[in-house]
Amino acid sequence: MSGGIDGFIVRAMAVGGMIGLAGGVHAQEADVAVPLPPVVVEQTAAPTPAKPTKKKTAKSKAKQAQPAAAPSPAFAPESGLSGSPANRAGSLTVPDTAEAIAEIQRIPGAVTIVPDTQFRNTPANTVKDAIGWVPGVIVQQKWGPDARLSIRGSGLTRNYGNRGINAYMDGVPINTSDGLFDLFEVDPSAYRYVEVFKGANALRYGSNSLGGAINFVTPTGYDADAFGVRVDVGSFGFIKSTINGGGVSGPVDYFINLSGYREDGYRQHSRQEMVRLNANLGYRLSANAETRFYINANTWDGQLPGEVSKAAALNSPKAAHPEWLRQNQQRNIDSIRVANKTTVRLDGTTLEFGAFTHQRRVDHPIYEYVDYNVSDYGGFLRATDDRLIGGFRNRLIVGAGILDGTTDYYQHANLTGGVKGAMTTSQLWKAKNHSAYAENSFYVQPDVALIAGIQFSHAVRDQRDRLGVNSGSSTYDNWSPKVGVLWDVDPNWQVFGNISRSAEVPTFDANAFNIKAQTATTYEIGTRGRRSDFIWDVSLYRAEIDDELQCLTIVMPWFTAPCALTNADKTVHQGIEAGFGLAVLQSTFDFDDSVWLNVSYTYNDFFFDGDAVWGNNNLPGVAPHNLRAEVLYRHTSGFYAGPNVEWVGGNFYADNANTLKIDPFALLNFRVGFEQEKGWSAYVDGRNLLDKHYIATTITAGNATPNMELFNPGTGRAVYSGVQYRW
Structure with a gap:
């Protein structure tokens, strides 16, 4: 690993060359379109396939889908988003998938829409099922629904919970007010699509973190x-059932999705039980206005098997940590989110505003018995104006948001068997997050936009220790500008670049009031597009970070501190995010089938930059190479089948000192199924078919020793299957 930009450019050129070779297949002219296989790099509807050499019959032509809409040119109307709302047949508050794709492609940076067609014929239970194929998104599964989620190295050393990404459901924050978020509330069976905004490309939601934002819609x-x-049923006692429905009656529409799941777990002491409800009710106030109410309620009871040594994880992966067993460590959460969003669409201007509250009850026996209640609330206001100024198109977005909350936090001694003992900690945490932002896109040419934006954020972290031990308060004010350019080379090809500033405020659970905010300047270039039998999405970025937040584990014979928060000095996160889909064969067995090669590759080069303690060491927690690749046969009847591999390549480390390595691994998977828009669908999904023993994720330390218990083993061979009916 070399530490400078020159070294990164050399590595980028090498990887870019490989991608270019893979994408060098000549795209033949086409006249019809078939649905693209589930490739997350897809940014628009399906491309047209290569024209077959044999003459099609009338029957085979009838099976083909209609030609898909191409990416919108720079001055295309907003698919009804602001032009003629009275003529819209759908919701005013929520864009459908096609509208969301057209909207997100106006952003001059790495962004992705993942439609539900990508993940609905899977177990659809964890965030990895939904967005695991998005380049640049790293999901390291621990057990059950728990995982580390990172984009561009965000929250890289966060050992428990997730930070560094702003998570939303239907545009409403699900992060706690101090920045953490839980993945168990994410139920992929409930969503129409998922929006992924990397880095400062999430300014549309007022997000200002290194990782960006994810919105589950x-x-x-x-x-x-x-x-x-x-x-859905599967290995290790997995079973999930889901029921949903929706409809429209006059000015009222509704949707409801209820799911319940349980599993015994691959590892000892990892049983999980969960119920999740997602529902919304909309009312059309007029042809130009709509209001929508949301409710999301969840309950999770989960056992925790715990981290173990590297040797134990590889040689006895099913075993739980003995001390975690003795203490009966668990994580049990009840949560409910209630929100309202109202949209008013006028000629050229769209106004959105809303309010929400999110309540959580956490019962969490770990090394001590953690017991707390979270009460968060807030609101948002956003206006989008799209009009001609002096003959040039101009698009202005301005907005503001509030996310405040309190946490009533207690710790008790954890007696044998998870019994609550004497109180050891009693604290009241109060967090405030107020932001205002603006972004303007000025089209100097119909196909070229210059973008400038800025955000101001004001955050407060206040901790009151009822035992008089550890109280304090900190205020963080940050300005974050952004400039960029977006060029529609043609209706199916975009090139973009941007420079942005981001800031991230510490979380509460590690005495946040005496820690600096993390700030970064990120440089990014990329391209996305499609041809008749090839689609691509490639981004290169470099983030230069000051005061990176690190959450380090300290292990002593009598005590383990799971997160001692500290600031690193200067660090660099840089990498490549590349995905493509290539039709390698057309009309293989008859006129209506194809074979696709789908690839998602992420290159991570994260390191200290002349640190006084760690020098130019690699940052721990994630491998340099992450690849998912699939060869998929798909027939227009709905049948599909094919193998796929997941490769985590290159050694990476569990500590800043780079003394304890995690080995690379590769997993072989296979899936087969039948899927259609209405009626019956079914699948069988085999994972880790060679039963590879590997390290799925690690918590991190400053200096690690070989026997430190930092590791979570990956899940062994598993098979899942499911059947669903849609009417």
């Missing part, structure tokens, strides 16, 4: 199935 009554039911 549920259907409305306008695009929901009238009725749906599904059952």
Whole structure:
């Protein structure tokens, strides 16, 4: 690993060359379109396939889908988003998938829409099922629904919980007010699509973190199935059942999705039980206005098997940590989120505003018995104006948001068996997050936009220790500008670049009031597009970070501190995010099938930059190479089958000192199924078919020793299957 930009450029050229070779297949002219296989790099509807050499019959032509809409040119109307709302047949508050794709492609940076067609014929239970194929997104599964989620190295050393990414459901924050978020609330069976905004490309939501934002969007009554039911079963006692439905009656529409799941778990003491409800109710106030109410309620009871040594993780991966067993460590959470969003669409201007509250009850026996309640609330206001100024198109977005909350936090001694003992900690945490932002896109040419934006954020972290031990308060004010350019080379090809500033405020659970905010300047270039039998999405970035937040584990014979928060000095995160889909064969067995090669590759080069203690060492926690690749046969009847591999390549480390390595690994998977828009669908999904023993994720330390218990073993051979009916 070399530490400078020159070294990164050399590595980028090498990887870029490989991608270029892979994409060098000549795209033949086409006249019809078939649905693209589930490739996350897809940014628009399916491309047209290569023209077959044999003459099609009338029957085979009838099976083909209609030609898909290409990416919108720079001055295309907003698919009804601001032009003629009275003529819209769908929801005013929630864009459908096609509208969301057209909207997100106006951003001059790495962004992705993942439609539900990518993940609905899977177990659809964890965030990895939904966005695991997005280049640049790293999901390291621990157990059950728990995982480390990172984009561009965000929250890289966060050992428990996730930070560094702003997570939303239907545009409403699900992060706690101090910045953490739980993945268990994410139920992929409930969403119409998922939006991924990397880095400062999430300014549209006022997000200002290194990792960006992810927005999970549920259907409305306008695009929901009238009725749906599904059952999924699998290895290690996995079973999940889901029922949903929606519809429209006059000015009212509704959607509801209820799911329940349980599993015994691959590892000892990892049983999980969960129920998740997602519902919304919309009311059309007029042709130009709509309001929508949301409710998301969840309950999770989960056992925790705990981290173990590297040797134990590889040689006895099913075993739990003995001390975690003795203490009966668990994580049990009840949560409910209630929100409202109202949209008013006028000629050229869209106004959105809303309010929300999110309540959580956490019962969490670990090394001590953690017991707390979280009460968060807030609101948002956003206006989008799109009009001609002096003959040039101009698009202005301005907005503001508030996310405040309190946490009533207690710790008790954890007696044998998870019994609550004497109180050891009693604290009241108060967090405030107020932001205002603006972004303007000025089209100097119909196909070239210059973008400038800025955000101001004001945050307060206040901790009151009722035992008089550890109280304090900190205020963080940050300005974060952004400039960029977006060029529509043609209706199916975009080139973009931007320079942005980001800031991230510490979380509460590590005495945040005496820690600096993390700031970064990120440089990014990239391209996305499609041809008749090839789609691509490639980004290169470099983030130069000051005061990176690190959450380091300290292990002593009598005590383990799971997160001692500190600031690194200067660090660099740089990398490549590349995905493509290539039709390698057309009309293989008959006129209506194809074979696709789907690839998602992420290159991570994260390191200290002349640190006084760690020098130019690699940052711990993530491998340099992450690849997912699939060869998939797909027939227009709905049948598909094919193998795929997941490769985590290159040694990486569990500590800043780079003394304890995690080995690379590769997993072989295979999936087969039948899927259609309405009626019956079914699948069988085999994972880690060679039963590879590997390290799935690690918590991190400053200096690690070979026997430190930092590791979570990956899941062994597993098979999942499911059947669903959509009407």
